[in-house]
Amino acid sequence: MTSARVHAREWRANDAANVWELVQDQDTLFGPPGLIASLQDAEAWVEQELADQAAPERIKYRFALHLIDGGALIGGCRVHWEDVRNRMASIGMALHGAYWGRGYGTEVGELVLTLAFERLNVHRIEALIQPSNARSLALVRRAGFTKEGLLRERILDATWIDTEVWSLLDHEWRARIS
């Protein structure tokens, strides 16, 4: 998938060093804190990724993100089916901090939404975001998501963390892009 400045591609077997380099910026880039704490963890992450790609009924779609101009790897994004029968998916993305504040997140958001709504036929996308994550909140607001509420103490980190739940529906997306 390609937008004006970013190319999204599937993760490959030789990507462990790339993943390891990206998580040097922030250890939460590809999952819960500490999930990738070593190059070996990055190798295991990539191995799991390849297994998810090969699953007969694919649930998880994850992509590496490169700048078209120069090819730098800037982060990753994902769409996960959460409830296939009810056509509900979650989305996520993480960029290396050096690439924040330049509109790449907004651009990648459109790629992810296009994949979900146009190609996977998702009806409802859900994003769970910590109230302190101002950049992510601004991003989903810009993309037309609606805040539905606060899930109290939904995540266990060093302490229990609340998350806001935001959603975008397929007809809302189509109305926005038409």
Ligand SMILES: CC(C)(COP(=O)(O)OP(=O)(O)OC[C@H]1O[C@@H](n2cnc3c(N)ncnc32)[C@H](O)[C@@H]1OP(=O)(O)O)[C@@H](O)C(=O)NCCC(=O)NCCS
């Ligand atoms: C979520 C995340 C991808 C958002 O990144 P971001 O850089 O804020 O998002 P964008 O790329 O859309 O950037 C928007 C900013 O770029 C600016 N910008 C510059 N050029 C732009 C362009 N061509 N188009 C749009 N915006 C542009 C906007 O004005 C805006 O600036 P502001 O932040 O000062 O208001 C990033 O913060 C991240 O990776 N966080 C860590 C992981 C994470 O929390 N993921 C979400 C878990 S729920």
